[in-house]
Amino acid sequence: MNGLRKRRGYTAAAAAGAGLVLVLTACSGSDDDGGSGDGASSTTDCTAYEDYGDLSGKTISVYTSIVDPESQQQIDSYAPFEECTGAKIEYEGSREFEAQLPVRLQAGNPPDIAYIPQPGFLKSIVEQYPDVVVPAPQAVIDNANEYYTEGWVNYGTVDGTLYATPLGANVKSFVWYSPTAFEENGYEIPTTWDDLIALTDQIREDHPDVQPWCAGIESGDATGWPATDWLEDVVLRTAGADVYDQWVNHEIPFNDPQILEALGTVGSILKDSERVNGGWGDVTSIATTPWNEAAQPIPDGACFLHRAANFYQANWDESLKVAEDGDVYAFYLPGKTEDDKPLLGGGEFVTAFADRPEVQAFQAYLSSPEWANKKAEVTGQGWLSANNGLDPALLQSPIDKLSFDLLTDDSYTFRFDGSDQMPGAVGADAFWKQMTAWIAENQSDEETLDNIEAAWPQ
Template identity: 25%
Template sequence: MRRPRPRPRTLAILGVCLALLAALAVGLNAYRWKGSVTVLANWTGPDEKQFRAKVIDPFEKKYRIHVIYQGSSAESQVLAADVETGTPLDVAILPGPGELAGYASRGQLKSLDDLVGAKDFSSTWMPKVAGPGPNRTPHTYWVPVKAGLKSMVWHPATLSSDQLKAVAATPSAWCLGMASGATSGWPGTDWVEDILLQQAGWKVYSQWATGNLSWSDQRVRRAWTTWGALVGAGTPRISGALTTEFDKASAGVAKHPATCRLEHQASFVRSAWQEMRGTYSPSAEIIPNAGQNARSWEISGDLAAMLRDTSQARRLIRYLASPAVQRSWNTEESGFSANKAVLRDAHSGDQTAGSIASTLSDRTAKLCWDASDAMPSAMREAFSQAALSFLATGGDPKEQLTALEAVRSKQPKTGLTSVCGRG
């Protein structure tokens, strides 16, 4: 039996369908991923959401490189385990240079010398540190993707300078929150670090932060006792501070100013204090017995390093360092960039933010990395626990300092020779 011949209309429809399928195949091929890159950072929740929206999604769209992101509050442990098993992620973003310098000294980071222009960042943010081997050749191993300013005391804008000093002498005036999950205690280490910096100066501070000064040194001990006297260590009010989340310490200041009026905290609380009509003063103006280094500042930052040298990882490092990308997401809420060009113009519409950005890029100011972030992870964790213990008990910090000195004696050198520099 003869089969019926297709009608011309049927052939036309079939032709259109085949053409659409071919076009779809071409389109799918054109947007196929060009590889992937794995990234580890400590951003979760709203921070991760912002990072994905402002950085990851545009990167994937532009380069068609799939970003496999892992956010963890225990990223130090995750990274250490991955490196030990020989399966590190491609890119890790860690807070501070301490752990990264250790990985660099063991040959576990890839040099970024040919990837990122040093002219965009000061050497404080992107130093050359010792690499592996007998020659210990220095290289650039990380790039800052986010920056913060510390050594700040937030307070109601209505307080005059004299009133501020008077209020600061009352322990109950300080807003305190030490809780931060697995990293609880770091607001206390920030206090001790900053007091040492302002009292003893940046040279002593840098020596201590790099593991070259005993925890039993009298200048270190004075910093602890100064902190204890300021905030009332060992008094009944401290029990509440130990369980208060660090980002909730100042909650209710506007409605109940009698509870606390001052907060020693970094630039990330800017938005909250501005909503309460607050401002900040340099901590050097408030810390007792501050020395001549009254304009020294602690800084913090999230630093991206490359553990596996792939074309996708190199592309992401360049992308993270670019002024356009840093400007796009570091102007959100309380974020800041360490890029010179971004700092010059990103916060021109906000006086408080502009002042912070100006300090971060000030060539006349001495900027020093958060000391605990420059220490090996074991030293940092012991420091945080000691701060909690001392805050709870008060009195003489001899017991805590003796224990910390024992930890220091067992730590390898990270390769950092200094933690202070210019903006």
Template identity: 25%
Template structure:
């Protein structure tokens, strides 16, 4: 039997690729789109799949608007480059309000006033932000939110004494272009529990020096808890991914996105204030995170997408901040409790401080915790470097909702 030669196979492969592309294009054309909207976010893997399946596809079916999703783990760098080139996405989803505030001040963001009912959200999640020369407007919408200040465990609940042993803690600081952020979560949460929401908010807003004793104490507490400075441990922690498996019997200071992992271990969580050394009288506030959608090009399609994301009936992934949204019947008891903690009035919630800071400060903070973990003896140099970047701003960092 004659076998096809390499050249014939190559031509055949090219034809199949072109045929596949043509079929795909035909399917897209057959949908008879009435417009399109570009969306930039950092979701990948399962996160992206869930968002596209539960949010994007129903939106496209309902409104005949094609959502062109652009995903990147280097979100800030990609958005800055797009801005510089004069070709920003229609909608961008960024973690936290700090970077978005800078874009609003520069006149890059378009107000979302009238596109959704801000009364369905704690002011903290979708605030009116006053920008010089532009008045007060709402510039972002929370798409998904997360709870922090959690210590996960399996078995016996941790105490302040048992949690004081560095070997008990799982820790991983590696996260690609954003490596270091899990360490900033530690420092932030320790400051929040030791000094209280007022001091924490001033610090996040650049109104409290990095060299303040309360901030310095948070850094040294973290170093002691996790065993910073130990060469072998530093090498392991600095190269371990933030979402690496954590065995039963260990403790993990990590957010609500870890609920699935600890469910498999029959685990639970306690509030960080129960184990952090020298928790203050105002301890007990929850640190939280959120992915916020903002409009950079106010096309009708972009505004339609914002309205859809704010609709209480839209099945957003994980945890929504919309108080009018129906309970997710597929969530287990722990997940329902987390959702309540994120939305329930009367609870003190504070933004992840690094996500509320300007981009340059946030990125330097990430790097500083990596260096501090490797060598905690040079803390004063780290704090002075960060102090040089401090710029006062005015964001609603904490709220009792």
């Protein structure tokens, strides 16, 4: 499972979808002309697209790991650009994206645009193919500086040069719960880490037959990745953002004492049989519980708390209302204090391998509020952007709106998913596997971190 799909929480339907290649034709205001279907509109205001010029007869190729059914939402979001400029977008989605993109670059057959799912992957592409990847043009730089926080811009920057701007985004620092259960029991949303632990213990006291937390890290070949998110979130809370950056960049060893302390804090929940695994079994059941099913005991009261990203909303039964006054919802995973607001998340980045005017224009469009708003409009729910020009009224899901508020609030300190920034041998291999052994085999904290540190490429 590649990094983009594992992080964005693709559903079973998406996993079943095959890679596809779709060629879009320009729109002239009618769906009868072979255009992008309901993504286009005869009433599109093309004023914002005038600077892109007339691109009739031009084609831009896009390569990504976003496959069917999510691919259609991407395709529909390009319709205004095609309609207003006359360009055609040739879209190719592949589940083998991360393996095949380097092959294509090596063979001299790069796409015009690729959606890179991790900053670490972007950095390796820039280092290995410096003459192939193209720095962002000025229009993209301007959009990046105007519509994104400095942190997001930095994640698309390598050695001082901006190469990529964010596409979609997600927020991982959430705890899912039942608003009804909280109201019935008089529980309040915790605003500090100590409050969260006090709530955990209160739930256990009030419901002695229930473990308050439920968790699951089973994810096929990617089993273990939800546990890495736990550690990353807690490192931000116990050690702080600066130490987190040093850890991710291997400026301190993976088994640094500060990381050991953070893992112990994670273990105070995930390895405590009094606190976990409600509705599923003992601590070891976390390793075999599918990550996308792990929170399902919450509506039945078999557990009360589950840490997972905003994209977990796609895994709730359609009969459940996901809202602050609904059947299930999520609150921000608190920091040490109310003023300490670390935020863990992820996303994808738009990277170019050609500098033709039409490619630069499309790259600028993808970094603009016009694209973000169109994408939100055609998606419905389950997608958001860190672009502060996005109209939050277009976000139909309450959890998406909350996520957008957090992403664009400067009082929160955002950090990108740590394992997605680490070398593949660590972030997508040893880290997953050792966290799984930590739970399934009760491997010690020290051995777990030592084994991951030993896997770091020399």
